[in-house]
Amino acid sequence: MxxxxxxxxxxxxxxxxxxxxxxxxxxxxxxxxxxxxxxxxxxxxxxxxxxxxxxxxxxxxxxxxxxxxxxxxxxxxxxxxxxxxxxxxxxxxxxxxxxxxxxxxxxxxxxxxxxxxxxxxxxxxxxxxxxxYRLPPRDTVIEMLLEKIRAAFRRGATPVISAYVLGKSQEVTRILTSQGIPVLQHPDIYAISQIYEEAGCELGDFRPYSGRPIPGCVVIVPPKPLTPGILPGAVHVEKFHVTGWALDKRRKGTAPNEHWIPLSDxxxxxxxxxxxxxxxxxxxxxxxxxxxxxxxxxxxxxxxxxxx
The missing domain is CATH 3.60.15.10 (Ribonuclease Z/Hydroxyacylglutathione hydrolase-like)
Structure with a gap:
């Protein structure tokens, strides 16, 4: 059947x-x-x-x-x-x-x-x-994300956002670049972002991640464990999860020292x-x-x- x-x-x-x-x-x-x-x-x-x-x-x-x-x-x-x-x-x-x-x-x-x-x-x-699963207002969530990203920069950290290759990565990219924060994307994410732009959805100041972080830039990667050495040259990395599942205490408990932002699609x-x-x-x-x-x-x- x-x-x-x-x-x-x-x-x-x-x-x-x-x-x-x-x-x-x-x-x-x-x-x-x-x-x-x-x-x-x-x-x-x-x-x-x-x-x-x-x-x-x-x-x-x-x-x-x-x-x-x-x-x-x-x-x-x-x-x-x-x-x-x-x-x-x-x-x-x-x-x-x-x-x-x-x-x-x-x-x-x-x-x-x-x-x-x-x-x-x-x-x-x-x-x-x-x-x-009652999400905070979108403006509140975006402000939370921006504040935590800027705080990470002040601490000398490289913010690394874990997001789905298609959809969430591009949404977060546009949110950040619209606030003057440039973005480096994993190659798989970058390939899809190029299609967005070709189809008329502009994402702002983003470029492919070439193997080393750039000060003042956020790095966006697919959702997988961030192992030591994955970002050569990065002395201090802070990882972010942007997902509606951030409201789930069990999921947050899997990585309690990382940032969980309840931005959902x-x-x-x-x-x-x-x-x-x-x-x-x-x-x-x-x-x-x-x-x-x-x-x-x-x-x-x-x-x-x-x-x-």
């Missing part, structure tokens, strides 16, 4: 990670992509998918414009997750469906702000669907609740999060169900 989410009767795969005749790709993180015979996605996502998977045939979905595919009217809406990320709004004579993929409400330095739309059925990722608990209320669906289908979120929605009067 081919497991995954599909729009019927057209059988368009929704972020299915196995090759399909038709597959909608909400964004280019590897747990959402495949070499479909025809991939439906935004232009930035198409560029990023080709970088990661090679040549993939795509049908571009400009944000906000409807297209007809396999008997369905589909509209890509900004998801606010990473650059090019999109929800898909499907219209059929039997009703309307909004599939969010990974999303986040509110402003972003690199992603288009999410746009929700009323629908009969909502299929929603709920990664942070526990009340514990996923909707937190309150944003998830807000999304359901704004879309106003007959039924909510939840995935990729705690099953307790379904019970939370039911307690608020919603018809909510869990998708395995």
């Amino acid at each position: 081919d497991r995954g989410l599909f729009l019927l009767p057209s059988r368009i795969g929704l972020d299915v990670t196995r090759r399909q005749a038709l597959g909608f790709i909400s964004h280019a993180h590897m747990d959402h992509v495949a070499q479909h015979a025809m991939a439906l996605c935004t232009e930035p996502t198409a560029r990023l998918v080709r970088h990661r998977l090679g040549n993939v045939s795509t049908k571009i979905m400009p944000l906000g414009e409807s297209i007809e595919v396999a008997g369905l009217k589909l509209t890509a809406l900004p998801a606010g997750h990473i650059f090019g990320s999109a929800m898909v709004y499907a219209q059929h004579d039997k009703g309307t469906v909004l599939y969010t993929g990974d999303f986040r409400l509110g402003p972003s330095a690199t992603a288009e702000q999410a746009q929700l739309r009323s629908a009969d059925y909502l299929i929603m990722e709920c990664t942070f669907g526990h009340p514990h 996923h909707a937190d608990f309150d944003q998830l609740i807000h999304a359901v209320e704004e879309v106003g669906p007959k039924t909510v289908f939840c995935t990729h999060g705690p099953k307790s979120f379904v019970e939370e929605l039911k307690s608020r009067g919603h018809d909510a169900r869990w998708l395995e």
